[in-house]
Amino acid sequence: AVANGDGGEFAHYVLFPDTGWKQLTHFEDKIIEASLGNNDEIYLLSRNRAPKGKILKLSLKNPKLETAQTVVREALGQSVITEFLPTESKLYVTDMIGGPSQVRVLDHNGKIQSKLNIPPVADVSNLIMTEGDEILFKLQSYVQAPIWYQYGKGGTKKTAMEFKSPVSFNDVEVKREFATSKDGTKVPITLLYRKGTKNNGKNPTILYGYGGYGISITPRFNPDMHLWLEHGGVYAISNLRGGGEYGESWHLAGNLLNKQNVFDDFIACAEFLIKNKYTSKEMLVAEGRSNGGLLMGAVLTQRPDLFRAVVSTVGIYDMIRVETDPNGAFNVTEFGTVKDPAQFKALYGYSPLHHVVDGTNYPATILLTGANDGRVNPYHSKKMAARLQEATSEKGIVYLHVTFDGGHGMGRSVSQKVAEEADVFAFLFDQLKVPASF
Numbered sequence: 001a002v003a004n005g006d007g008g009e010f011a012h013y014v015l016f017p018d019t020g021w022k023q024l025t026h027f028e029d030k031i032i033e034a035s036l037g038n039n040d041e042i043y044l045l046s047r048n049r050a051p052k053g054k055i056l057k058l059s060l061k062n063p064k065l066e067t068a069q070t071v072v073r074e075a076l077g078q079s080v081i082t083e084f085l086p087t088e089s090k091l092y093v094t095d096m097i098g099g100p101s102q103v104r105v106l107d108h109n110g111k112i113q114s115k116l117n118i119p120p121v122a123d124v125s126n127l128i129m130t131e132g133d134e135i136l137f138k139l140q141s142y143v144q145a146p147i148w149y150q151y152g153k154g155g156t157k158k159t160a161m162e163f164k165s166p167v168s169f170n171d172v173e174v175k176r177e178f179a180t181s182k183d184g185t186k187v188p189i190t191l192l193y194r195k196g197t198k199n200n201g202k203n204p205t206i207l208y209g210y211g212g213y214g215i216s217i218t219p220r221f222n223p224d225m226h227l228w229l230e231h232g233g234v235y236a237i238s239n240l241r242g243g244g245e246y247g248e249s250w251h252l253a254g255n256l257l258n259k260q261n262v263f264d265d266f267i268a269c270a271e272f273l274i275k276n277k278y279t280s281k282e283m284l285v286a287e288g289r290s291n292g293g294l295l296m297g298a299v300l301t302q303r304p305d306l307f308r309a310v311v312s313t314v315g316i317y318d319m320i321r322v323e324t325d326p327n328g329a330f331n332v333t334e335f336g337t338v339k340d341p342a343q344f345k346a347l348y349g350y351s352p353l354h355h356v357v358d359g360t361n362y363p364a365t366i367l368l369t370g371a372n373d374g375r376v377n378p379y380h381s382k383k384m385a386a387r388l389q390e391a392t393s394e395k396g397i398v399y400l401h402v403t404f405d406g407g408h409g410m411g412r413s414v415s416q417k418v419a420e421e422a423d424v425f426a427f428l429f430d431q432l433k434v435p436a437s438f
Contacts, residue, residue, distance in 0.1 A: 001034065007333025008032065008214045008251065014042070014063065024063055030248075031056075031065075037086035037108070043071075045081060050074035052247035053081030055093065055110070071110035080247040082216070085127040085135060092127055092135060098188045098245045099218050099237075101125075103137070116151060119144070121174050121190065123218040141219045142192055143169035167226045171195055179238075179272035182264040185253075188239040189269050190219070191278065194229050204233045204432045205279035206311075207270055211240030211262035212291035213334055214251035224421055231434055234278050240265040240295075256336045257346045263298040270299075270306050282308050283432055286363075289313035289409065290376060291334075293367075297352025297384060304362045309431045311424055313368040314376050314408050317384040319351035320344075325377040353380075356387045364397040364431045368420065370406035378402070399427065 002011045009027040012034045016022060025031040025044070032053075033045040042063070044056040055072035058065065072081070072093060079095035079102070086092075090113070091106045101124040103116040118124060122141040129135055134152030136159070148161035175191045197203060206228065210217055217239055225235055239245040242254025242262040254262040270286070273279050286307045288296045293315015300310050322328050323337055336343030348354060365388060369381035385400035392398060401423060406416055429436045 005330040005333040006213055007255075008248075009333065012044075014060065016060075022063060024058075025065060029065060033084070035084065035086060038088060041086075043084060043086050043091070044068065045084060047248045051249040051252075052079065055081065055084055055091070057108070071108070072106065073110070078246055080244065082244075083125065083127055085129060087129050087133045087135065090133045094124055094127065096216060096218065096245060099123075099190065099216060099239050101218065103127075117156060121176060121219055123220065125218075140221045142174050142190065142221065143172050145221045145223070163221070165221070165223050167223050169226065172226070172229055173197075177272065177276075179265075179268045181241075181261070181268040183261070185241065185261075185265065187241070187265045187269055188245065189272065190237045190239075192225065192229060192235040192237075193233070197232070197234065199277040201274075201277040201280045202283060203279050204228075204231070204283045204285070204428070204434050205236060205273055206233065206285045206287050206428075207236045207238060207266070207273060208287045208292070209238045209240050209262075209266045209269070209295050210288060210290075210292040211238075211242035211254050211265065211295055213242070213255075214244040214248065215291075216244045227425065228428075231429075231436065233434070234273075236269065236273060236278070238266055238269040240269075242291075255334050257342060259335070259346060260350055262295060263302060263350065266295055266299055267303055267306065270303075281306060285309045285311060285428055285432070287311040288315070290315065293317075293376070293381075294319075294352070298350050300362060300365065301352050301355040301357075302350075304360055307363040309428060310363050310365045311368075311428070312365065312381075314370065314373055314378075315367065315380060315384070316376055317352040317380045318354075319347040320354065322377075322380070327375050327377075353384055353387060356384075356391045358391045359393060360391060362388060362392045362396050362398070364427075366399040366401055366424065366427050368401040368424075369403070370408060371402055371404045372407040375408040397431070 004027045012025040013021050013023050030048040031044045031046050035043045040060045042058050052074050054074045056068040057071045058068040079097045082096045083094040093104045095102045100121045105114045106112050126138045140146040145163040145165040148159045150157045171194050173195050177189045178186045240262050244251050284307050293312045296312035297317045338344045367381040367385045369378040388398040
């Protein structure tokens with residue numbers, strides 16, 4: 001598989017023993033995944049005229065894409081095909097519905113046989129064939145740590161491969177809600193809070209968002225978050241456009257010239273939380289990282305009145321110069337280029353650095369970056385921090401947090417992760433006046 005930057009376009013090649021490499025798909029074919037099956041067959045996940053995905057089957061004896069057979073059609077509802085696995089006689093298909101997962105079991109012709117029994121608001125990933133039609137898969141949720149299960153003739157069995165959580169989430173409730181964005185689009189929000197929490201507008205609340213690259217925010221277990229919840233906090237996860245939660249059309253509605261939709265969606269989620277008294281402006285925190293850091297910069301400059309504090313990690317803030325960064329060319333398929341007049345206008349229209357206004361009462365903000373970040377140039381955070389410190393009102397607080405031996409965040413050591421999270425929690429507890437007890 002060959003990727004065309006980070007925008008979700010792929011080409012696929014097959015190595016034949018006698019004739020060498022042969023190109024099977026091109027970027028414009030919208031095939032995003034391929035997997036070898038039995039009997040010289042290859043299965044393809046296609047988004048060509050199927051933004052929620054369909055599965056094709058192609059014989060390698062005549063590997064021409066136009067001869068491929070559609071074995072799993074695009075769903076009529078909201079489910080999106082995210083993963084598939086052909087085994088000896090079955091085809092396992094993982095669907096996502098706005099974030100959570102389901103798994104269908106079909107035959108090789110696409111006839112459904114059963115579904116795996118999956119808890120609500122959970123995520124299934126990493127389908128792996130063991131032998132025959134037996135598979136392994138990883139299951140987790142916001143309140144259940146990752147566990148590997150085996151599925152086959154004997155049904156679903158828990159394996160010994162299990163993450164042991166240091167804290168129980170039995171006291172935590174998970175709730176799915178929907179906010180209405182500026183253009184009427186329904187945007188999912190998942191809420192986590194301790195049972196018995198009252199909607200009185202006084203709960204310290206973190207609203208997390210990303211919205212880009214077709215990347216979906218799926219249920220993930222994070223034991224660190226219990227610290228926030230046990231101090232009366234609410235944690236909200238928004239499934240914004242730009243992600244892939246409802247397929248490629250959901251992604252395209254939030255990239256290039258449509259990027260403003262992502263910011264509108266996040267603002268709508270914040271307003272929903274306030275309107276429904278989960279929290280208030282004085283107790284609401286916006287949080288995001290990387291592309292989500294761009295989101296933080298945009299909502300910070302567009303709606304500074306809406307949040308008490310902002311946590312933005314390894315973010316992009318200068319949209320006019322980002323494509324000149326060492327990794328910048330790979331982002332053009334997602335953000336656009338200043339060389340195109342329409343795209344330049346869109347980029348400048350929301351570029352956070354260029355929309356900081358002197359004398360504005362900005363929320364308390366912490367910008368985190370790594371000095372060795374090769375994915376998002378750390379100068380973005382440094383320039384944005386300097387500009388905000390210059391522009392914000394006298395009471396404003398803007399911190400720049402630099403990890404000098406860190407990068408974009410992947411592969412952080414335990415000590416780096418603990419130190420960074422301790423600083424962020426200390427910042428939030430201080431700004432929201434949350435009594436801390438450890």
